[in-house]
Amino acid sequence: MSSEPASSPAETVQRDVIGLPDEPPTPWRIYEVTSTIALDGIEGKSRLWLPLALHKDTPWQRALGHSWQGNFASAGIYRDPAAEIVVFYGDWNEGISNPQLQITSQIAKRDRHFDITKRGSAAERSDVLRRCLHSSSLVPTDGLVRRTAERAVGRIKDPVAQGKAIYDWVLENTSYDPAQPGIGKGDIEAMLDSGHLSGKSADIALLFVALCRAIGIPARPVFGQRVDVSRLFAGLGATGNLSTAQQCRAEFYTPGYGWIPVNPADVRKAIHDEHLSSNDPRLVVLSKLLFGFWEMNWIAYNSAQDVRLRGSNGRMLPFLAMPEAEAANGRFDSLDTRRFSYTVNASRTEG
Missing domain, CATH: 3.10.620.30 (C8orf32 fold)
Structure with missing residues (x-):
């Protein structure tokens, strides 16, 4: 669905840290990030959680929207204001042995700089x-x-x-x-x-x-x-x-x-x-x-730590940086390649 990130010839050649990035303001880039997930070996009902980009706009990142499709019974996004975390979840009913999901997010990005000569931040x-x-x-x-x-x-x-x-x-x-x-x-x-x-x-x-x-x-x-x-x-x-x-x-x-x-x-x-x-x-x-x-x-x-996944019967996580899934036969994450097929691709356009 998405292609590999595009890059200009200058960026392809310039990979030496001696060439410093331009000082701000730098242009916004818009990324379309597509995650494709398939689960295998599932017993009973199952739920999947996937961390999403910060929902709060910053001077260096803006979440522009998300869309998803799959064979889930229900799906959506929840926010935990206290932990400042945004999570996509999908639920599959018993009898669905091959849960599948594809979610696409659009995020705008630009370089983040700290200037010690400037004070007055909120x-x-x-x-x-x-x-x-x-x-x-x-x-x-x-x-x-x-x-x-x-x-x-x-x-x-x-x-x-x-x-x-x-x-x-x-x-x-x-x-x-x-x-x-x-x-x-x-x-x-x-x-x-x-x-x-x-x-x-x-x-x-x-x-x-x-x-x-x-x-x-x-x-x-x-x-x-x-x-x-x-x-x-x-x-x-x-x-x-x-x-x-x-x-x-x-x-x-x-x-x-x-x-x-x-x-x-x-x-x-x-x-x-x-x-x-x-x-x-x-x-x-x-x-x-x-x-x-x-x-x-x-x-x-x-930035969340000691994360309790909504709707989970399992353990608390020290942090949430990759997809997690839970079914009758336990909790597992995307590093479990026996039960988790997970790909992420990104394409880029100039803002």
């Missing part, structure tokens, strides 16, 4: 900030986490500088591990206890979030999906079937500036993929760039 709601200071099942904020954060920031008092110190500490002390399934487990306490700070994007982003929260800086992960090539490095983009292209980023809040975007996981991924040395000028530029910049070849889904 203040965030106090309930949101409180939630972004809480611990969760994967993000503790006391004990070893707090001691690590305090060492990372030292005597720094300015919250922006504290965030940068934590970002730098994460870059220096973690490594990217492509062998992890999905986007990683994100179990921060286990990582710190083991001393082995290796993982994928969720592990690295959630470590940043935990360290910020531990010293009183509101922070949150942002789970999402790559949908296009990257202008920085080839490994930081995705084309074709995007069903395993989920990626987690992070942001932290400071008064006057609002939410500041960071992407430490992609720095570590580029180091791994490109075999960058610590004195490589491309790494120096990338490390500086991804503190305060998100390249928007990626769609943001949600």
Whole structure:
């Protein structure tokens, strides 16, 4: 239904992070993202959940609409305002052994920049900030986490500088591990206890979030999906079937500036993929760039943690970044390829 993302000749050639993206304003791009799902080996009634793009418009992302078709008995979208999550659900009656679904979303995107010379951002709601200071099942904020954060920031008092110190500490002390399934487990306490700070994007982003929260800086992960090539490095983009292209980023809040975007996981991924040395000028530029910049070849889904799926009889999820299904014979996700056929394709037009 959709084709692979289109790219201009300049974008096909320009894959070197030394060539920085243009400063804002950057043009909007509209992506049409189509997810096709088929389930197999289902017993009894079944339900499927799929995270959707943020419903709240931002200066860098707008959800333009969704449409779907399939052999479901009922389907729809629900929003959880407290968790700020939007979820598509589909229900199949008993006797449907091959549930099928196709959903298409249109999302407008443009690059996100943080400018330290500009203040005056609108203040965030106090309930949101409180939630972004809480611990969760994967993000503790006391004990070893707090001691690590305090060492990372030292005597720094300015919250922006504290965030940068934590970002730098994460870059220096973690490594990217492509062998992890999905986007990683994100179990921060286990990582710190083991001393082995290796993982994928969720592990690295959630470590940043935990360290910020531990010293009183509101922070949150942002789970999402790559949908296009990257202008920085080839490994930081995705084309074709995007069903395993989920990626987690992070942001932290400071008064006057609002939410500041960071992407430490992609720095570590580029180091791994490109075999960058610590004195490589491309790494120096990338490390500086991804503190305060998100390249928007990626769609943001949600920041929710400890997610209870509506209508589920199963366990709470640490986060929702990929489709989940549940039937009489249990809960399973799209990594279970025996029971889950899942493809995602994206096409792009200029806004």
